[in-house]
Amino acid sequence: MTSTYEQLLKSDRISARTRDALEARAAFKEHPYRPRHLSDRAFTILEALTAVVLPQKSLLGRKALNLAARIDARLGGPGDGWRFAHLPPDRQAYELALCGLDDVCHEKLGVRLKDADIEMIQVLLNEVEAAAMATKDLSEDHLRQWFSDLCADCVQIFISHPSVQAQLGIDAVFNGGDGPFQGFEIMGAAGSAPWEPPILNAPETDA
Amino acid sequence: MKRYPTTETVDAVIVGTGAGGAPMMAVLAEAGLSVVALEAGKWHAPATHTPDEEQAGDIYWLEERLSDGKNPQPFGGNNSGTGVGGSTLHYGAFMPRLDARDMTLHTETGQGRDWPIRYEALLPYLIKVEEDIGVSGPASYPWDPTRRYAFPPPQRNEAALAMMRGCQAIGLKSADGPVALITAKQGTREACVGCGACHQGCRNQAKSSADVTYIPRALAAGAEIRAECFAHDFKRDSQGRITGVIYRQGGKDVMQRCQRVILCAGAVETARLLLHTGLANRSDQVGRNYMAHVSTQVWGTVDHVTRPNKGYPSLAITEDMIRPKDADFVGGYLIQSLGMMPMTWATNVVRGRGYWGEKLTRYLRDYNYAIGLGAHGECLPSPDNRVILSNETGRAGMPKPLITLSYSCNEKALHRHAGLWMTRIAEAAGARDIWTSERSAHMMGTCRMGTDPDDAVVNAWGRSFDIENLWISDHSIFPSATCANPAAPIMALSLRAADKILGRAPLN
Numbered sequence: 249m250t251s252t253y254e255q256l257l258k259s260d261r262i263s264a265r266t267r268d269a270l271e272a273r274a275a276f277k278e279h280p281y282r283p284r285h286l287s288d289r290a291f292t293i294l295e296a297l298t299a300v301v302l303p304q305k306s307l308l309g310r311k312a313l314n315l316a317a318r319i320d321a322r323l324g325g326p327g328d329g330w331r332f333a334h335l336p337p338d339r340q341a342y343e344l345a346l347c348g349l350d351d352v353c354h355e356k357l358g359v360r361l362k363d364a365d366i367e368m369i370q371v372l373l374n375e376v377e378a379a380a381m382a383t384k385d386l387s388e389d390h391l392r393q394w395f396s397d398l399c400a401d402c403v404q405i406f407i408s409h410p411s412v413q414a415q416l417g418i419d420a421v422f423n424g425g426d427g428p429f430q431g432f433e434i435m436g437a438a439g440s441a442p443w444e445p446p447i448l449n450a451p452e453t454d455a
Numbered sequence: 456m457k458r459y460p461t462t463e464t465v466d467a468v469i470v471g472t473g474a475g476g477a478p479m480m481a482v483l484a485e486a487g488l489s490v491v492a493l494e495a496g497k498w499h500a501p502a503t504h505t506p507d508e509e510q511a512g513d514i515y516w517l518e519e520r521l522s523d524g525k526n527p528q529p530f531g532g533n534n535s536g537t538g539v540g541g542s543t544l545h546y547g548a549f550m551p552r553l554d555a556r557d558m559t560l561h562t563e564t565g566q567g568r569d570w571p572i573r574y575e576a577l578l579p580y581l582i583k584v585e586e587d588i589g590v591s592g593p594a595s596y597p598w599d600p601t602r603r604y605a606f607p608p609p610q611r612n613e614a615a616l617a618m619m620r621g622c623q624a625i626g627l628k629s630a631d632g633p634v635a636l637i638t639a640k641q642g643t644r645e646a647c648v649g650c651g652a653c654h655q656g657c658r659n660q661a662k663s664s665a666d667v668t669y670i671p672r673a674l675a676a677g678a679e680i681r682a683e684c685f686a687h688d689f690k691r692d693s694q695g696r697i698t699g700v701i702y703r704q705g706g707k708d709v710m711q712r713c714q715r716v717i718l719c720a721g722a723v724e725t726a727r728l729l730l731h732t733g734l735a736n737r738s739d740q741v742g743r744n745y746m747a748h749v750s751t752q753v754w755g756t757v758d759h760v761t762r763p764n765k766g767y768p769s770l771a772i773t774e775d776m777i778r779p780k781d782a783d784f785v786g787g788y789l790i791q792s793l794g795m796m797p798m799t800w801a802t803n804v805v806r807g808r809g810y811w812g813e814k815l816t817r818y819l820r821d822y823n824y825a826i827g828l829g830a831h832g833e834c835l836p837s838p839d840n841r842v843i844l845s846n847e848t849g850r851a852g853m854p855k856p857l858i859t860l861s862y863s864c865n866e867k868a869l870h871r872h873a874g875l876w877m878t879r880i881a882e883a884a885g886a887r888d889i890w891t892s893e894r895s896a897h898m899m900g901t902c903r904m905g906t907d908p909d910d911a912v913v914n915a916w917g918r919s920f921d922i923e924n925l926w927i928s929d930h931s932i933f934p935s936a937t938c939a940n941p942a943a944p945i946m947a948l949s950l951r952a953a954d955k956i957l958g959r960a961p962l963n
Contacts, residue, residue, distance in 0.1 A: 263658075266505045301811045307819070326517050329531025333523035333845070333857055370812065377809065393527075399805040399815075407801040407819060408509050417823055418797050420764035423506050423650035429659045431648025432765040435612045439760055451756055451821045 249274070252445050253414035260425040261443070270410045270421065276321070278314035285323040285339050290346040291316060292362045297346070300369045302402040307415050307449055318405045319398075332393040335386075345394045348383025349376070417447030457677045461711045465489040467956075468700045468713040470686045470728070473541020474945040475929030476719030477665035477673065478584070482953035484676035491711055492673075493684040493702050495720075495850075496537030499544065501667065504656025506764075508532070508798035511655035514544045518855070520723065521845050525861035528747055528895050529806075532654075532799070535721060535898065539682055540666030542721065542942075545654050548635035548662050549769050549940045550590050551789055552581050552599075554777050557833065557937035564785040566865070567835050568934045571906050571915035572951075580947035585633075588663035588946075589641065592633040598774040606638045609647045612766025617757065617826040618792035619771050621884030632772030632791060635663040635942070643667075649766040651794060669946075684709070687851040689716070689732055696924050703851035715924040715956070719949070722931040726842040726901035727856045729912075735902075735919040740912050742843055742901050744836035746936040747860055750896035751870045752793060752803065752829045753877035755886025756821045763825050768794040776830075776876065777938060784868035786833025788938045790877060793827030800825065807892025826886055830873035831896070834936040835865050842901050860895065897941050902931035917952040928952050 249257075257267055283291035298315040305312065323339045335341040349372065353361040357368055364372075375381040376395045379388040386394065406412055413421070422444075424430045434441040459465050466488035469476045476492055484490045497513075505511055516535035522528050536542035555574035560567035585604070592604030608631035611619075615631070622629035636647045636657075647661035660667045674680070683704065690699035690710060699710040718725045726742040729735050771792035778787050795803075800822060804810050810818055840861060844854035862870070874891035881889050905911025908920035913932050919925040928949045930941045937944070954960075 263502075263505060265503060266507050266510070269505065269507050269510045301815075303813055303816050306813070306816055327519055327531075328512070329515055329517040329535070330520045330522050330529055332527055333521035333859075337519075373811070377811075396806055399811045400802050402811075403801045403805050403815065403819075404509070404798050407797050407822075408507070412819075413797070416797075416820060418764065419762065420651065420796050421506050423652055423764070424648065424658060426502070429645065429648060429650070431650040432762075433610075433649065435610060435649060435762070435765045436616050437613075437759075440762065444762070447760065447823050449820045451824055452817065 249411050250414045250445070250448070253410065256422050256445060257410070260427055261422040261430055263426045266421050273408065274410050276318065278317040281314060281317035283320045286320050286343055286346070289350070290343050291320060293346040293350050294319060294342070296362050296364065296369060297398065298402055300366055300373060301399055302406055304406070308411060311411065313406060313409055315402050315405055319401050322401065322405070332390070334390050335394055341394050344385040345383065345391060348385055352381060352383055414445065415448050417445045419444050456674055456679055458679055459489060459491055461709055464712040464714060465491050466714050467717060468493065468711050469717045469719055470700065471541055471719035471721065471929065472539050472670065472680060473536065473665055473719065473721070474543050474942045475949050476541065476717070477669035478946050478949040479717055479719065479928050479953045480673035480678045481669040481676065482950060483956065484673045484678035486957050490673070490678040492678060492680045493686050493700065494539050494680055494682045495685045496539065496682065498682050499538045499656065501656065501660050502658055504652070504658045506650065506652035506655050506796070508655060508796050514538050514656050518850050521855060521857040523857060524840065524859040526895055528858060528860050533896060535723065539670060539680055540664050543664040544656050544666065546664070546942055547653055547769055547940070549791060550585070550633040550635040550943050551772065551939045553577065553937050553939045553944050556778065557786065557935065560786055560833070560935055566785045567833070570934050571904055577944070577947055577951070580950045581943055583950055584943055584946040588635055588668040589637040590633055590635050590663065591638050593631045597628045597630050604633060608770065609634065609636065609638050609767045610649050611770055612649070612794050613761035614763060614792040614794045614826050615770040617884040617886070618828055618880060621880035622773055624883035625879055627773050627775045627880070629771050629773045631770055634767060634770065636661045636767065637663065647767060651764045651766055651768060652796065653768060654796065685851050686728065687731065687853050689734065695922060697922060715926065717926040717928050719929045721929050722898035722901045723842055723856050723858060725927060725929055725931045727844065727853065729902065730844050731853050735912060735921045735925055737921050738909050738912060740903060740910065742841045743838045744900040744903055745840045745842055745858060745860060745898070746834040746836055746900040746933070747895035748897045748936055748938070749788065749832035749834055749866050749869050749873065750829060750894050751873040751877070752807065752827060752892040752894060753874060753881050753889060754825055754827045754892070755881040755889035756824050757826055757886050758824070760823055761826055762823050763794040763800065763827065764796050766794060769829065776873070779872065782872060784865045784872065786865070786869065786938065788830040788832030788869060788873050790828055790830050793829045795827060797822055803892050807894060808890050826881065826884065828877040828880055830877065831940060832869045832873060832938050835863055836900055836935060837863060899930045899933040899936050899941055902927050903934045904932040905934060916955040917948060926952060926956070
């Protein structure tokens, strides 16, 4: 987290409830982590996949979040209100998809997924995304739907984290405190107010 | 708050306290009726809402739904709310009026379905809703110069400015949209300060949600709200009339005796309850004709900072596409500008753009430079798009609902058209790296109103054809989707049904 962002977290531009939530998220014990909802085997595969689905180094350097740990913890929660009808409940879908992909990886590429390199995993996931790969328990379409859930879980956990918001200069949680409710006055062409966090990682203008 | 004993036969039990239930509750209580409203969710004090999208999950309906079909719809954060105030706690509060043409689409095109009500009969209620809750809008509305709004529009954010810029460049009219929020203090409600978290719950009561508009009126007039009470069954007499509503409260079943029941639980939950109890379905139409707006989005990156979380999210509007000249589909759509909170946006990037890997990480950097546009378009009713009961048990022993949604050719064509035109607007606004996301939003249909008891669930007033003291007041009764956001017509129909219940004989 940057010092500007830490200062804002302590400021009156954020409510106590929101501050508590962000602090709890930042303090989540992810190392070492023993899975509580997935099997050890599935969890190991999830670690390998999340590193490919959402590589973090370019934004967080060596301080990568343990996305697999946070997904496992999330699988014990109430869920997000819906699931694809042909997938089993989330925890079971993860278990079946992850172990199934491990088996497919072994059959096709001759290695266990935890030992596969990034390029191999990318090849597998490209096929999953194209609905061109099935496992013992999940059809091509259902595996693709699960993969969409996996990507959504990764990015939701990632972008909600205060360290990531600090890097991207996102100030959505600083929209008003418990006392004066400030909101935002400066928007549009006027740009940002002096207090707003700097955007450390601007888009690459390759267009 | 007044409290009624469960043994007293109250005049009305209302199931659900959102856009359908809250106006009904206020009008009936103010007319002197004894009213008990059952709400599945909790009371939320507005000040406790949070812009943190994960934490804000407490105002979304998180009991699991199963989504099927070729266009499986996401629920939870997108479409369905819980808590006193229902989905109006999280709604975007975009408040366009229905277009009269959309209510007679079948007469116009031979497709879709006409409403059994004339637009002229609904309009006074739409205006009444706007006056009751507080709506802001432009001094002169380009598509209806006779229209007046009580409050001037909120400040334009960058998405609104970009859309207006783009529209002007390609010859489309645009304006500040009608928005259900107040821009000047009124009683305990403060003016909008552009915090941008409308979808996470308004903390200073500027947004005109039910909990700060109709519900205080209902409570002042003697209505009782029972929160965390989940209705799941009915008691009936030998003639088939409903004599009580059974609900689960803290693990126990309780029954409230009543003269009549008004279901206001939304297109999924109202259908689920009727299918579960097997009531009011002589027509076999309960659960059928589920509709969701074609809510195509277009996103792009501009070269200056936009901070899409700031300001009222979707201020700018164009109604020029309600009947586009180059359409290869029937009906039409509205376009609005889109700001967006980061988690919702990032989820779209994954599900709508299909990004993962390094290109996902790289693209997340564009958040603070993004502008968006969104459509809401007609979705034709189809009997195969429907809510049914799954074989999994949910809350209070009721099966979880299974919702099937597949686009027809019309929705696909409308989606393509909207994507094309919004891309043109974004390009003209100076955006690059533009992408289109196919998505649907809102829930409508499943208990449609009509004139034929064999072909509709309720009559043109919202009363069941089968059970004379059962009413439905929510978007499940919409015969067609129209292209307007559903909250205003839900509230208007609720006021109209309340008048009918009170014997005030409104227009038809």
